[in-house]
Amino acid sequence: MIMVFKPKLLMHNRPETVKKPVMDPLSQKSTLPEPVEQQKPERWDNQLTELENYFANTTLPEQPVRLNQCTTVTNVPNFIASHFATLNANNGKRRFLPFLDRLQELRQHIVKFN
DSSP states (O other), X not given: OOOOOOOOOOGGGSGGGSOOOEEETTTTEEEOOOOOOOOOOOOOHHHHHHHHHHHHTSOOOSXXXXXXXXXXXXXXXXXXXXXXXHHHHTTXXXXXXXXXXXXXXXXXXXXXXX
């Protein structure tokens, strides 16, 4: 028995996702909705420089560090290097803000326990 599946209607082909022209009642012309202006991401250069200087001039713990309930760092130097690489490649993008937050948490932890 051979089963044949028909592909579902793709999202970009659905009528409700297509931008429809809007009729301007005064000029009787159709116009497309204006695109929403994207905000430029705020860069984290100052915070990254401050954190890089801090980690370069401090003794890093050799034992695993528990930052919070969900995050335990087992290799602190590798953690720092990977987070800085990610942040430098994606500076200012909100999606990568947790990487900056974790580095700040690590700094607070080191300050607290040293």
